[in-house]
Amino acid sequence: MEKHNQSQYIKMTQTPVLPLITSLSVPTILSMLVTNIYNLADTAFVGQLGTAASGAVGIVFGYMAIIQAAGFMFGQGAGSIMARRLGARRVADAEKTASTAFFCSLISGGLIGLVSLIFLDPVVRVLGSTETIAPYARTYILFIIASAPLMTASFTMNNLLRYDGKASLGMIGLMTGAIMNMAGDPILIFGFGMGIAGAGLSTALSQTASFCILLSMFVRKKTTVGISWKKAEFLPARIWDICATGFPSMIRQALNALTTIVLNTCAKPYGDVAIAAMSIVSRISFFVFSIALGIGQGYQPVSAFNFGAGKYGRLRKAFRVTAALSESVMLAGVVLVLAFSGRLIGSFRDDPEVIAIGTRALRLHMLGMLALPFGMTVEMTLQSTGSRLAASVLSSMRSGLFFIPLVLILSRLRGLAGIQEAQPAAYLLATVWSLVFMKRFFGKIPLEDDRDPA
Secondary structure (H helix, E strand, C coil), X not given: CHHHHHHHHHHHHHCCHHHHHHHHHXXXXXXXHHHHHHHHHHHHHHHCCCHHHHHHHHHHHHHHHHHHHXXXXXXXXXXXXXXXXXXXXXXXXXXXXXXXXXXXXXXXXXXXXXXXXXXXXXXXXXXXXXXXXXXXXXXXXXXXXXXXXXXXHHHHHHHHHHHXXXXXXXXXXXXXXXXXXXXXXHHHHHHCCCCHHHHHHHHHHHHHHHHHHHHHHHHCCCCCCCCCCCCCCCCHHHHHHHHHHHHHHHHHHHHHHHHHHHHHHHHHHHCHHHHHHHHHHHHHHHHHHHHHHHHHHHHHHHHHHHHHCCCHHHHHHHHHHHHHHHHHHHHHHHHHHHHCHHHXXXXXXXXXXXXXHHHHHHHHHHHHHCCHHHHHHHHHHXXXXXXXXXXXXXXXXXXXXXXXXXXXXXXXXXXXXXXXXXXXXXXXXXXXXXXXXXXXXXXXCCCCCCCCCC
């Protein structure tokens, strides 16, 4: 084990930055692409059941973001701490952090599911359902509620694997689940005639499979750190450290859920077509962003590990490489989507109104997303190095602090056009603040590297 830890230390602190980030990014990108292809396929399959069913996917997507918020809080928080401990060669403490985070996420997922089940109808309404969408959303969400504990724990484990430099192991679990889901959707929805319940059951089964595979990576000791009940340490100080460090991720995911709810609520007066169109736009835009996000997630363990090891020059170089690489990828994706916007929307829902609303929203969204990679890199740097408050503030700006007031104001001033314009405007405003936070952070850390902790 000691030999493995030493090898990992050398890899994270001495491998040239670009090849290292690329090697850690590729498994994450592949996982996210396959997962997002599933999300797009799910939207397309359910879209064949009607506009109301298609809108239900967008409604439940907001709820899944809440589950993801809990999983990411424990996973990103523990992962950042774990990587810095490994960089400082404190392996035992890293294992305690990982084990504590896993069991906390499992419990939190159970609590989220229980509360949601008790208040099912209010939850569906709050998520933005119309009277016609609500029956579909209620059926779909029951399966998501049943698998909530496994989903939160899976998000946590995947983040732990990334920060451990084992993103390829996380890729196996996530890709297996996504492929199962894509295969299960048409079989259960149409083959067994289950309709939207088939889409929900397919998701629940695939999440269970992903959970089992990811957990097996830790049980079979394929990782630098292990997970066990004996190593978990439910002390308030440790749990607070994990939650506080992961809070920016929770804010980001929770605000994503809130923005989806607010967006659906603002779009509700314009009917099911508007909700369906904006749901499709969200899925396509996140698919494009997932590649840049994957590069950023490959950078996070490099950032945390080298910060913990006192390799500040290497951290600066990694930041520059990540920002440039992710922006290049985003530009290529935006150009492609702008060229085929109408066709893309139409492939998910062949409804002239949905296509008209979605095409304009998608084009505006793509242009605004050109500002995302830089802000994402700054935010990930702050979180992975333990700058909790700054990361939390920046995350809230990018994910909702600007968007929610903008969509509420613009929807009143410009109607549906304002709803389409709010998100890109929010992205641009957040990027200005990202530059301020970046200069402040790099101005505070030492110019010279620390001595090797060994």
